[in-house]
Amino acid sequence: MFIVGAVATLVTMAPLFLGTDPFPSYAWAVCMLMGVGFAVSAAGVVRSAAAQRRAARESQAAAR
Numbered sequence: 001m002f003i004v005g006a007v008a009t010l011v012t013m014a015p016l017f018l019g020t021d022p023f024p025s026y027a028w029a030v031c032m033l034m035g036v037g038f039a040v041s042a043a044g045v046v047r048s049a050a051a052q053r054r055a056a057r058e059s060q061a062a063a064r
Helices: 002-018 025-063
Strands: none
16 A cells, blocks of 8 residues: 555656646545555554564463
8 A cells, every 4th residue: 555655646746846737636645545554554563563562471471
């Protein structure tokens, strides 16, 4: 999702620098996928860290 949003952002911003007609609103909406992709990946990192913490606590409790 992030890569699709990043590419869409580059494509959507290009007409602003090239002096051509801007893309319609739905093209700008596709750019929001970059933020959504970042949020999904950040949520995955947080979940993974929480699972690792939980596993470490459980292994310490089992060792005692």
